[in-house]
Amino acid sequence: xxxxSQRNLWARAPNGHRNARRCCSTTxxxxxxxxxxxxxxxxxxxxxxxxIRSSLIRQEDTIxxxxxxxxxxxxxxxxYTPDAIPVPGFDRCxxxxxxxxxxxxxxxxxHGSVRRYTSPDEHAFFPDDLPPLVLPxxxxxxxLHNCAQSININERILRIxxxxxxxxxxxxxxxxxxxxxATLDVTCxxxxxxxxxxxxxxxxxxxxxxxxxxxxxxxxRDAAGIMELLTDREVERRVxxxxxxxxxTFGQDITENGAVSVGTGANGGTPEGGPRLKVSPDLVAxxxxxxxxxxxxxxxxxxxxxxxDGVPTTTVAVEASQPAAAAPAR
Numbered sequence: 001x002x003x004x005s006q007r008n009l010w011a012r013a014p015n016g017h018r019n020a021r022r023c024c025s026t027t028x029x030x031x032x033x034x035x036x037x038x039x040x041x042x043x044x045x046x047x048x049x050x051x052i053r054s055s056l057i058r059q060e061d062t063i064x065x066x067x068x069x070x071x072x073x074x075x076x077x078x079x080y081t082p083d084a085i086p087v088p089g090f091d092r093c094x095x096x097x098x099x100x101x102x103x104x105x106x107x108x109x110x111h112g113s114v115r116r117y118t119s120p121d122e123h124a125f126f127p128d129d130l131p132p133l134v135l136p137x138x139x140x141x142x143x144l145h146n147c148a149q150s151i152n153i154n155e156r157i158l159r160i161x162x163x164x165x166x167x168x169x170x171x172x173x174x175x176x177x178x179x180x181x182a183t184l185d186v187t188c189x190x191x192x193x194x195x196x197x198x199x200x201x202x203x204x205x206x207x208x209x210x211x212x213x214x215x216x217x218x219x220x221r222d223a224a225g226i227m228e229l230l231t232d233r234e235v236e237r238r239v240x241x242x243x244x245x246x247x248x249t250f251g252q253d254i255t256e257n258g259a260v261s262v263g264t265g266a267n268g269g270t271p272e273g274g275p276r277l278k279v280s281p282d283l284v285a286x287x288x289x290x291x292x293x294x295x296x297x298x299x300x301x302x303x304x305x306x307x308x309d310g311v312p313t314t315t316v317a318v319e320a321s322q323p324a325a326a327a328p329a330r
Contacts (some may be wrong), residue, residue, distance in 0.1 A: 015213045020250055025194060036039070052201055052202060056198065060246060063192060063195060064250050066188045067152065067279050070185060071169050071278055071279045073177045074172065074181075075172050076170075078174070078188065079098065079100050079181050080098050080181050080193060085098070085099045089102040100185050103183060104185075108125065112130040113132070114135050118140075119139060121198060123194075124152075125325040127152060144204055145311075146294065147309055148200045157192055157196060164291065195292060196292060196299060199303065200303045203230070203275055203304050203307070206300070210229070213229060214304060227297060227301055240286070244281045245279070247281040247284040253276050
């Protein structure tokens, strides 16, 4: 009896088997391609003045639009009160999470699995609880000092958001839109966290612009001197005015005929007879002036105080001899 070759057997195999084999081969190739692309990710321009400035300006837009979305619902205190809503989640001490904490942690479980928090500009609020990756990890070229990995002030950001931002952003009371409020809180927190922790990139760019001056302050552990050197009050003033104008523009209601809806003076910062605004421009300006920029500078100082850890003096001398880029706006 003549033997049938494996090739002929496969030729007579049902279509489903052939498709399965093709699918398996394609999947392996796709994984190889994805892994290669992930490892080839280029971060060489991350510290350029143009890229940092562009990113900070886009993040302003994101924060303002997220504030506008959250402002449509009431304060809804049960969202932030542990045990007010019996969510199936507890911290390591056995305390039940508030609804916000629960939604935030579960969101990070999903986002973390698709490597959101492997990016150097993203920071989890529950970093110790992140799940395994379902995508190949990305190998980012190193543009920040290793100390950047240990800087995470999300605990402060969460506390300040609940205590200082929400009371001005939302109307008092309870409209029972708990799920909507919590999910929108998460997007606000993620946007604020990214903007504030971007101070690491800002700090690195400033250090490279003035390595000798910063190095002297770092070696003397002069945190106040570092804060003074990195502060540009005129730039900060321009940022505050820009976000105020953006909030006034983005928050307007435009009617069908193109006219702007007129306020009655009862809607947050909406002046009587002026345009009806979804969020107070003064609130957004205060958040930037009193919270976002001070916290960003705290991150910058924390980063710079550790910037020379493990760095030989000769390396700093080489950096000082190279042409310095202008320090980016905050």
